[in-house]
Amino acid sequence: MRADGSGVQRLTDTISNSGQPCWLYTPTPSLNGTLKLPVRQRWQTSYITPLDVKLSQAGVGRQRCLPTTLAQGVFTILDIPRASYTVWLKQAQALAMTLPVDLTHVPSAGLDFGTLRMGDVNDSNAIDISDFSLLAASFGKTTGQAGFDARADLDASGAVNINDFSLLASNFGQSGAPDPDGGMLSAAASDFSRRTVDLTIRAVSRLRIGDEMMVTVRARTGLQPIDAATLTVEYDPSRLEAIAVVPGAALNHVLDSTQIPGRINFSAGALETSPQGNISLLTLHFPALTTGETMIAITGGDVRYQGAALMNALESRTITVR
Numbered sequence: 001m002r003a004d005g006s007g008v009q010r011l012t013d014t015i016s017n018s019g020q021p022c023w024l025y026t027p028t029p030s031l032n033g034t035l036k037l038p039v040r041q042r043w044q045t046s047y048i049t050p051l052d053v054k055l056s057q058a059g060v061g062r063q064r065c066l067p068t069t070l071a072q073g074v075f076t077i078l079d080i081p082r083a084s085y086t087v088w089l090k091q092a093q094a095l096a097m098t099l100p101v102d103l104t105h106v107p108s109a110g111l112d113f114g115t116l117r118m119g120d121v122n123d124s125n126a127i128d129i130s131d132f133s134l135l136a137a138s139f140g141k142t143t144g145q146a147g148f149d150a151r152a153d154l155d156a157s158g159a160v161n162i163n164d165f166s167l168l169a170s171n172f173g174q175s176g177a178p179d180p181d182g183g184m185l186s187a188a189a190s191d192f193s194r195r196t197v198d199l200t201i202r203a204v205s206r207l208r209i210g211d212e213m214m215v216t217v218r219a220r221t222g223l224q225p226i227d228a229a230t231l232t233v234e235y236d237p238s239r240l241e242a243i244a245v246v247p248g249a250a251l252n253h254v255l256d257s258t259q260i261p262g263r264i265n266f267s268a269g270a271l272e273t274s275p276q277g278n279i280s281l282l283t284l285h286f287p288a289l290t291t292g293e294t295m296i297a298i299t300g301g302d303v304r305y306q307g308a309a310l311m312n313a314l315e316s317r318t319i320t321v322r
Contacts, residue, residue: 030108132267297316
């Protein structure tokens with residue numbers, strides 16, 4: 001029986017044939033969770049980490065718990081009302097995930113959440129260029145050193161190094177299970193006064209069918225250093241064909257370079273340098289397929305330095321094929 005007198009059930013004593021009422025204790029269920037933190041060693045203090053757990057029932061609401069794992073990567077939540085739930089779990093540096101559990105008729109249940117996807121440095125539930133920029137700002141630093149950011153220490157080793165970069169890069173571009181309270185978790189607000197970097201296109205304006213055009217996408221930063229950039233270039237695949245995407249040398253760690261006809265997505269960053277000026281991000285090679293006027297446009301982009309957003313303007317360029 002709990003302190004409030006609940007958790008008991010009144011029965012009739014049929015064993016002694018007395019017919020007198022008796023009481024049976026019916027405890028509320030518990031949830032036992034298991035998870036893995038990549039690179040970290042079990043039974044070490046680095047495996048002890050706080051979690052945000054929400055148990056949701058469709059159309060009913062949710063219960064929020066803030067357990068901390070033990071050194072072997074397990075946690076327990078007690079005194080859960082009997083029902084079926086979707087369990088949402090988030091560790092501050094990892095993407096959220098969900099699993100179902102039915103606690104209607106059992107005293108306890110176990111859930112194995114597997115290996116968490118690390119790299120969410122700013123705890124926004126998405127791993128993108130802003131996380132890389134924060135990691136780059138702290139790269140090479142250790143606990144106690146000026147500029148060390150514990151959020152970027154993804155393996156809890158006390159240093160931000162290539163192991164942390166590898167964890168982030170392996171999950172770059174991914175998002176976690178949506179928060180049952182709705183929306184993405186909020187990252188830090190950006191200072192719009194620092195948005196001074198433009199993404200520009202350098203290309204010829206006229207060419208003939210069969211000619212190969214070289215298009216350079218640049219970041220014009222002035223005196224502002226940058227450490228990461230992401231962008232999307234779109235074009236008409238009926239008039240142009242992208243046959244090569246060549247990354248620039250300044251942001252030498254490529255995180256994403258994918259293309260489908262008509263669109264190229266590119267993300268890259270630098271860990272030990274912070275270039276500035278007129279920076280070549282990538283060079284594209286396009287043969288002209290048909291005559292007419294067409295456009296190459298940067299339709300999306302983000303430029304960062306130490307986590308701060310710097311993107312100001314995006315450029316497009318009209319090309320005439322004769």
